[in-house]
Amino acid sequence: MAELNMADALNLALNQEMENDESVVVLGEDVGVDGGVFRVTDGLLERYGERRVIDSPVAETALAGVSVGLAINGLKPVCEMQFSGFSYQGFHQMEAHAARMRWRTRGGHTVPMVLRMPYGAGVHALEHHSESKEVFYAHTPGLKMVIPSTPRNARALLVSAIRDPDPVVFFEPKAVYRAFREEVPDEEETLPLGESRIAREGDDLTMISYGAMLHRTLEAADTLAEEDGVEAEVIDLLSLSPLDHARFAESARRTGRVVIVHEAHRSFGPAGEIMARLIEDAFYYLEAPVRRVTGFDTIVPLFAREQAYLPDQERILAAARGVLND
């Protein structure tokens, strides 16, 4: 058991999977000698050699497309896109092939690959380095879409993603990489993809979030307990696809009040889908309109104003109190 930050926890997952399974290979820009720009792949080149840890030219279409080929021919590629904002050339391969290969070949060829990438705002990065466009991937049938929130669940989910028989897009909240440490067991640990968790228990209000915004949501939930005497249940989705709607629908039926928090843009964002599922599965139990606190429908601003874009305590609390008082 060691106290690890998320970057180190992901590194542990990669190390153990590469150690246990020779078919796991890592590829990406600056993932070898440099150890990745966030150091998630640090030390892998030294341990597993350059045949299994591939420092690639700057070529995202090739990275994703080559990974499809590697996966078809028996390997388990873990491919890094340096930032989600540079994954779009790779998106083409994910949509056109990774997502469809099993379907097109009636199960004859499969693509057990992981496409990892940092996403999200909050670290004072450059333009194109702070977006949260998980819906592009979550919207694509055939792909799984995972977003961890803490070091320990990041490690366990990455192991599961590597072992999953289907292509998994794995978004890493870069604002969490080094934000805090958590005990992460040395022994192997996995978590099922497509299963959410209850990050905080409560019966008065359901708050749904994931990734970096989970932590702001938890902070708001604590404030509500202190200042309003309200116990909010906070659900950490962990996967957007498949979406574990049973858990949040059950919670919504119990509390009757729901707030959803994410940093992705508002229109056609994940909250829209979650609200639709609530209407399908919990409509008669809702005591107030569901509210969402999201990034705005603007380009993510340059860093001086990124906090203005992101959901903050004020906005989350206002939404929660609104739902409670409706």
Place this chain on the structure above:
Amino acid sequence: MPRKRVRLEHAVEYLSILDEKGRVDEKLEPQIDKETLLDIHRTMLLSRRLDERMLTLQRQGRIGTFAPAKGQEASQVAAMAALTGNDWFVPAFRETAAMLWRGTPPENLLLYNAGYSEGGAIEEGTHDLPISIPVASQIPHAVGIGYASGLRERDEVTITFFGDGATSEGDFHEALNVASVLKTPVIFLCQNNHWAISMPRGRQSESRTLAQKGLAYAIPSLQVDGNDVLAVYSAVQEAAQRARDGEGPTLIECVTYRLTVHTTADDPSKYRDEEEVEKWQEREPITRLQTYLKKKRWLSDKQIDKLEKEIEEQVDEAWKTAHERIESLNDSQVIFDHGYAEMPDYLESQRQSFADRLKEGE
């Protein structure tokens, strides 16, 4: 039917006019007037000093991450100097020196790097594009702009900048091919600075030169000493003439070197030796140009000292202005501006609730 050779007459020229020691090949020496050369020199020096100041400001937490141009000033400034203000400039993200030549106020660069999009504002009618961070993504724009110049019968040439790493991207190859097929008046200027973050030039591509990638698309292509103002100027001048004569695109590989970090978020000690940097420090473009100018008696040490002081003041002044602007930019509502020509009502209501702050956005 037999197996036979398809003869391709391909060779890549390497052009160098002013060498590291300050020696000039007089047969190749371009005729650049004194004023222009001194302007080139001044802009290169300004870029260098601004880079240095920005590095300090970044370390102090006053501005954010940026990509220094240090070492690449000749490739940028001499190229721009060979073109007119009416020609189009399509940069990547490391073209501080070229931007300064184009007249971008240093305070705007500081403001942008401090995280304010106001610093990226481009005056209407200016033939400059904003910086482009996704590697190689700007290259096709240059082809479109160039084709439009032709269609609109404008006497304009377009130059686009990108790195050695960018030549591995599909956008680069697709753009070159289209430019060649459509014979667009475009200059593709590759700054081969030998590194793409931690990836050395030798591992980026097995091609002996990056210039030869243009030859595959039947684009006249050459390598030049990118730290040699005279060579870069000549090559771009020639390419611009071809473009203006309707002969289509040119690819110029400027062989230069990234003398410092990739960006301020990068630690090169992880992947490269200081010795290599020191070796390239000797081929550094500014000192080389100064040697040339001194030999011509167009510049003296005393004048350099004076210029350094002027530039220091200019940079101080620029930061002061940028800082004052930052202090005055306290309304974050601007994040909603410039999304569309006309703000749709759903967005207007998001802006409104942001302004109200207390209401939750609907």
